[in-house]
Amino acid sequence: MNILRKKSTANLPFSETAIELFIRLCGISSIIFVFGIFFFVFREGAGFLFGGLDLGQFLTSVEWQPTSLNNKRYGAFALIVGTFSVTVLAMCIAVPFGLGAAIFVSEFCSPKLREAFKIIIELLAAIPSVVWGFIGLTLMNQLIITVFKAPIGLTMLNGGIMLALMSVPIIVSIAEDALKAVPDSYREAAEALGATRWQVTYRVLLPAAKNGLLAAVLLGAARSIGETMAVLMATGHSVNIPSGPLSWIRTLTATIAAELGEVARGDEHYQVLFIIGILLFTITFVVNLIADLVIKGIRQEQ
Amino acid sequence: MTTPMQTNSDNGSQNTPVIEISDLKVRYGDSPALNGISFDVYQNEILGIIGPAQSGKTTLLKVINRTLELTPDTTVEGSVKLDGVDIRTIGDVYGLRRRIGMVLPLPVGLPLSIYDNVAFAPRTAGIRAKSELDEIVERCLQQAALWDEVKDRLDSLGTKLSGGQQQRLTIARALSHQPEILCLDEFSIAVDPVTTMRIEEVLKTLQTEMTILLVTNLVQQAKRLANRTAFFLNGDLIEIDTTDVIFSENPSNQATYDYVNGTFG
Ligand SMILES: Nc1ncnc2c1ncn2[C@@H]1O[C@H](COP(=O)(O)OP(=O)(O)OP(=O)(O)O)[C@@H](O)[C@H]1O
Ligand SMILES: [Mg+2]
Numbered sequence: 190m191n192i193l194r195k196k197s198t199a200n201l202p203f204s205e206t207a208i209e210l211f212i213r214l215c216g217i218s219s220i221i222f223v224f225g226i227f228f229f230v231f232r233e234g235a236g237f238l239f240g241g242l243d244l245g246q247f248l249t250s251v252e253w254q255p256t257s258l259n260n261k262r263y264g265a266f267a268l269i270v271g272t273f274s275v276t277v278l279a280m281c282i283a284v285p286f287g288l289g290a291a292i293f294v295s296e297f298c299s300p301k302l303r304e305a306f307k308i309i310i311e312l313l314a315a316i317p318s319v320v321w322g323f324i325g326l327t328l329m330n331q332l333i334i335t336v337f338k339a340p341i342g343l344t345m346l347n348g349g350i351m352l353a354l355m356s357v358p359i360i361v362s363i364a365e366d367a368l369k370a371v372p373d374s375y376r377e378a379a380e381a382l383g384a385t386r387w388q389v390t391y392r393v394l395l396p397a398a399k400n401g402l403l404a405a406v407l408l409g410a411a412r413s414i415g416e417t418m419a420v421l422m423a424t425g426h427s428v429n430i431p432s433g434p435l436s437w438i439r440t441l442t443a444t445i446a447a448e449l450g451e452v453a454r455g456d457e458h459y460q461v462l463f464i465i466g467i468l469l470f471t472i473t474f475v476v477n478l479i480a481d482l483v484i485k486g487i488r489q490e491q
Numbered sequence: 492m493t494t495p496m497q498t499n500s501d502n503g504s505q506n507t508p509v510i511e512i513s514d515l516k517v518r519y520g521d522s523p524a525l526n527g528i529s530f531d532v533y534q535n536e537i538l539g540i541i542g543p544a545q546s547g548k549t550t551l552l553k554v555i556n557r558t559l560e561l562t563p564d565t566t567v568e569g570s571v572k573l574d575g576v577d578i579r580t581i582g583d584v585y586g587l588r589r590r591i592g593m594v595l596p597l598p599v600g601l602p603l604s605i606y607d608n609v610a611f612a613p614r615t616a617g618i619r620a621k622s623e624l625d626e627i628v629e630r631c632l633q634q635a636a637l638w639d640e641v642k643d644r645l646d647s648l649g650t651k652l653s654g655g656q657q658q659r660l661t662i663a664r665a666l667s668h669q670p671e672i673l674c675l676d677e678f679s680i681a682v683d684p685v686t687t688m689r690i691e692e693v694l695k696t697l698q699t700e701m702t703i704l705l706v707t708n709l710v711q712q713a714k715r716l717a718n719r720t721a722f723f724l725n726g727d728l729i730e731i732d733t734t735d736v737i738f739s740e741n742p743s744n745q746a747t748y749d750y751v752n753g754t755f756g
Pocket of ligand 1: 519523524545547548549550562
């Protein structure tokens with residue numbers, strides 16, 4: 190007995206420390222990766238960002254002519270507008286569908302149907318983005334041409350629909366978790382007060398789960414902003430300020446993907462592409478920050 | 492504490508049954524929870540329902556307001572009549588639920604403001620006018636002895652109140668749709684003794700306006716408040732009689748005597 194006890198007290202601190210050290214390393218490494226990526230992207234673009242690039246022109250000009258021989262222009266405004274417009278369009282489609290599906294799956298359907306739905310939604314999430322791009326390029330392209338009598342179907346609408354289909358699974362699964370996390374006692378209490386299922390949902394569950402629902406929407410939006418391959422294939426990929434859903438556009442991400450392979454390492458064009466990377470980094474950072482602030486604001490309000 | 496024996500016997504209108512339960516059997520899947528029970532509940536009485544855990548008390552309340560239907564795989568046989576009408580023939584189940592106030596064991600302040608908690612049922616019933624809602628909210632909070640403590644912060648969250656306050660909030664909420672019957676399921680589980688006494692006083696006052704079904708794990712609470720008391724055991728109604736008889740030296744069943752006197756099991 191005595192020996193055992195001695196042994197365990199001698200062993201425990203060591204294994205404890207080892208485990209703690211390991212967990213700590215995992216935590217620190219994720220921070221190192223984020224900073225490392227930012228540092229690398231920043232280093233590649235910094236030279237031109239601080240020497241040579243006209244930042245005003247970069248942010249406001251619509252002229253993107255990085256390969257022109259005598260009139261090089263690096264105006265990313267159209268790309269920024271492209272990214273935002275297609276994301277907003279995608280969210281307009283994905284948020285109602287995603288939240289609606291989450292409400293249906295969590296509150297209105299039978300357990301059996303719920304399992305089936307979850308499998309389908311997971312399948313949807315597992316489809317690689319290049320497959321969505323392909324669908325946009327072929328199926329959706331044809332559909333838009335036929336329905337809207339458009340000359341070409343590779344448009345903001347096409348890309349927006351593809352992005353919506355890609356963000357819906359994220360929105361559904363996170364929003365469903367948020368709704369499921371609302372205690373059943375709330376449902377019981379509200380039902381005992383004579384509320385219908387739908388009244389329980391919009392009077393009690395949606396307010397109770399609003400943080401999680403907001404997180405779902407913002408993560409869906411972040412997915413759309415960062416998505417590359419599908420928008421490259423489906424939006425027409427032409428520098429253009431869109432005048433409507435049937436205009437073609439080009440996004441920040443697609444520009445990097447399409448052009449990075451063709452530039453000489455270290456030259457201006459190469460560096461501008463990394464500056465776009467910095468811009469994307471900043472945008473996602475701001476989106477996350479807003480999400481944090483909004484969620485904190487809601488907490489304080491409570 | 493105040494003159495319980497008088498309230499126990501001075502109820503004159505005991506002969507109109509509001510609820511008539513006959514041969515009620517309930518099963519969850521294959522396991523029985525109530526094995527054919529029959530009794531009546533009279534107008535304006537407080538009926539105490541006592542019995543050890545798992546005896547089917549909560550199940551009985553859920554049958555009466557038809558929230559048991561929300562639990563999948565349950566079977567109900569026999570009949571429950573409310574004012575002479577079999578509740579299963581009532582088409583508007585939401586309306587039925589609003590005729591019955593339900594207070595659950597753990598106080599559930601909905602994650603809404605105090606005002607919205609109390610206005611919840613009237614709103615679902617379609618009342619929109621602010622003045623009318625204001626009036627209901629004030630009346631119910633007054634009735635539940637909570638008004639003075641919260642009247643200056645009706646907009647703050649109901650979930651922020653203390654346990655005892657939340658339980659009174661749920662009582663106010665249960666009163667907001669002017670129920671004919673008030674069911675309380677072990678309401679004092681999460682409430683301190685002082686608040687319990689306050690709520691008991693509230694119940695005595697409410698008795699003049701409605702019929703009260705008081706499920707309680709404190710036998711003394713039934714003794715203090717109830718006109719009649721029913722003793723449940725493992726899904727059977729062992730005995731129902733005036734509280735005086737149940738708590739006397741000679742109730743008709745030995746198990747009742749043992750349970751009431753704490754020598755049970
Ligand atoms: N949702 C449910 N699913 C399956 N069985 C249930 C369910 N709710 C209750 N039961 C069973 O029904 C029987 C009666 O339970 P009930 O909750 O009505 O008892 P109770 O008298 O209220 O007990 P307590 O004093 O613990 O609240 C028990 O055997 C219980 O296990
Ligand atoms: Mg119970």
